[in-house]
Amino acid sequence: MVHELMLNSTQNDSNDSELLPLTPPATVEKRRSDSQTKRSEVKPKKLLTQLRGSNRKSRLKFRPQPFTVLDLNDHLDGLRDDKNADFLRYALRHSRRIVVIAGAGVSVAAGIPDFRSKEGLFSSLKDKNCASGKDLFDYNQVYSSDEMSYKFNGMIANLHRLSQGAQPTAFHSMLDEIASEGRLQRLYTQNIDGLDTRMKHLNTKIPLEKPPPVTIQLHGSVNHVECNMCSKIENFDPSIFRCSSQDVDEAQVVPTCPQCEEFESVRMIAGLRSKGIGKLRPRVVLYNEIHPEGDLIGEIAASDLKKKPDCLIIVGTSLQIPGVKSLCKQLVQAIADRKGIILYMNKELPTKSLIDIIGSIDLIVLGDCQEVSKLF
Structure with missing residues (x-):
């Protein structure tokens, strides 16, 4: 009986040896499919080189002499300046990490007045009570009297109305396209109209926080108000600001904060001491006041x-604002040291003092910046 069991066991072992195992041992070579064979023929190093080559930045073939001027009107009218125009196109199309410092000139085409031109706010707002429109952007002047506060409120309300009815310009659209390609590292805007942040890829955060948005509003926006006590931020409502002595009673020269009023009433019911009620003011940074987000903007710029x-x-x-001028100078120095590209676009040539401060400009693009989008 034992002999028969041993014999059967031997026979079963011999039959199993004729079958292929489910998982072959390491000594058995696996058969490869055609797709696996083709995949193994691609060398990793060669593939990496090909991938890098397909994303390689085009070589810059021409760089103008420092401070060369490209007159946009002359070029678009057919007067040849092809090399400098090609250099501008190269900068816009092939730069990978672009930083833009923008001023009021970008929004003039949308119907928003600038500040320092003949038709700008500093000139148009002058009257017997205001020697210069610049006084309406000075914190010490704006709240020095009811008359100045009326004028300030009226100016902000008018800018808010204009910005609400305006559309982003061709230059805004060009920046948005560059941002959509992931090539706009940062837009530092001095404009308070908020037209840039309406674009899909030029987003911002209010209040500013980390990680930083693409667009940094250096001087705030006429589209928001903020309480000086609880820091509550609301959309700008022109009806709550008194712009003259004849305005309705509900409007105030400096409106009180509804949230603070609510908190105060709750504290009174609870028998707690009063903490006071804050005031609402347009969320615009004025001369002679501490920038509420200055430290964070400094950290973003350093990064x-x-x-x-x-x-x-x-x-x-x-570049008349000292802080913006300082930021520009640091960027110019860092980019010039790495042989990057520096462009200055304006309707007027930069002053000699500004050139001395900046230190380096590759190309001065003279004319309306909206025309640059045609070259792009």
Whole structure:
């Protein structure tokens, strides 16, 4: 009996040995399909080189002499300046990490007045009570009297109305397209109209926070108000601001904050001491006041410098604000050291003092910045 069991066991072992195992041992070579064979023929190093080559930045073949001027009107009228125009196209199309510092000139085509031109706010707002429109952007002047506050409220309400009825310009659209391609590292805008942030890819955060948005509003926006006590931010409502002594009683020269009023009433019911009620003011940064987000903007700018931008576009601004001028100078130095591209776009040539401060400009694009989008 034992002999028969051993014999059957031996026979079963011999039959199993004729079958292929489910998982072959390491000594058995697996058969490869055609697709696997083709895949193994691609060498990783060669594939990596090909991928890098397909995304390689085009080589810059021509760089103009420093501070060369490209007159947009002459070029578009057919007067040849092809090399400098091609250099501008190259900067816009092939730069990978573009930083833009924009001023009021970008929004003039949308019907928003600038500040320092003959038709600008500083000139148009002058009257017997206001020696210069610049006084309406000075914190010490704006709230010095009811008359100045009326005029300030009226100016902000008018800018808000204009911005609500305006549309982003061709230059805004060009920046949005560059941002959609992931090549706009940052837009630092001095404009308070908010037209840029309406574009799909030029988003911002209000209040500003980390991680930083694409667009940094250096001087705030006429589209919002903020309480000076609880920091509540609301959309701008012109009806709550008194713009003259004849305005309705509900409007106030400096409106009180509804949230603070609600908190105060709750505290009174609870028998708690009063903390006071805050005031609402347009969320616009004025001269002679501490920038509420200045420290955070400084951190963002320092981080942008470390990311090695390869192109700086200064557009629609004469760089009269010291903080913006300082930011521009740091960016110019960092980009010039790495042989990046620096463009200055404005209707007027930069002053000698500004050139001395900036230190380096590859191309001065003279004319309306809206025309640049045609070259792009």
